[in-house]
Amino acid sequence: MKQYLKIALILFAICAVAAALLAVVNAVTAPQIAANALKETSAALMDISGGYDLGEKREGDGNVNYVITLVENKEIKGYVLELTSNGYGGPITLVASYKTDGELIGAKMMANSETPGLGKKSEESWYMAQFVGFGATAPIPTSKNDLADPSLVSGATVTFTGVSGALKNGSEYVKSLGGK
């Protein structure tokens, strides 16, 4: 009995020290991690705003987390949407900006756990550039065969389906807003 108590106590001590250490490191790094995320988001929003000013922020619904209006001279010219979807490595988040008629101005991949070298390519600017200009008269390409060069996304079809589906939903959501 005494033997078991001793063993349990040793394991408890190791766990307690480990937990304390982790708590300290977490306390030091958590504010920095939050600041990084905020900086990344605001930089991404500026990147894809297409030269318009960011207006008010509204609640979204469904796969749209939030909507920010893009304004010029107090007139709504478009919207920035934060969209969620599913990639190969779990949920993905992206921000995308649209003109009021649903045409994609720009998009950026945010949080994701895609495979480095394959789905991770969606973080690069050329990946989203493949969709820019679509959404109004021409629909957002949702099949690899609709792309100018399908080999660019080959090997990461699940990521492509997740991204293109989210962008298409966003375009339809913007159309449903009707410029308001």
Added chain:
Amino acid sequence: MSHTKELTKGIFKENPVFIIMLGMCPTLGVTTQVFNAIGMGAGVIFVLLCSNIIISLLRKVIPDSIRIPSYIVIIASFVTIVEMVMHAYVPAVYSALGVYLPLIVVNCIILGRAEAFANKNTVLDSALDAIGMGVGFTLSLILIAAIREILGAGQITLINLSESARVIISIPGLKDSPIRVMTLAAGALLVMGYLKALFNWMGDRKAKRG
């Protein structure tokens, strides 16, 4: 065994990837780009060194019956620390390594060295063993990644922190028409198989001669 032997054995004679065949999951998973291999290797060297030192220090304190849970707690703590620090201060590396970073916890090399070496040897030998094994692991990863990236994408990515901080060497000819299967999962298994065969052949030849 001398101290230098502890350090160098991990690089060829007891190479963790090709001879002991430990840590196959990250070996096959992250080796799509040379940069990922370097990042993964650095993470493993750090965690392996810290865990080997701590486990060697505690080898007389930790009773045999609870050694595995103790090792796992120690290893998981170091991995979580690496993850949080990287997330906070080098977010580019953190996002490049993605899901593989937390997987260092279940990397068999780390638990394997704790169980096979650090709990029986002195702190100095354990630290040398960790560095040797870690470097051997990293070099193996870089070798596999280089072969896969050169053949599969026609390039070598040395640094890839952001779109502005990046060093990529392109290989003319292969860049335009790469053998794309090499960057996919099947390519990892192919390269691994051929390299394992090569190492076996070299080992056999050495044994026959000796």
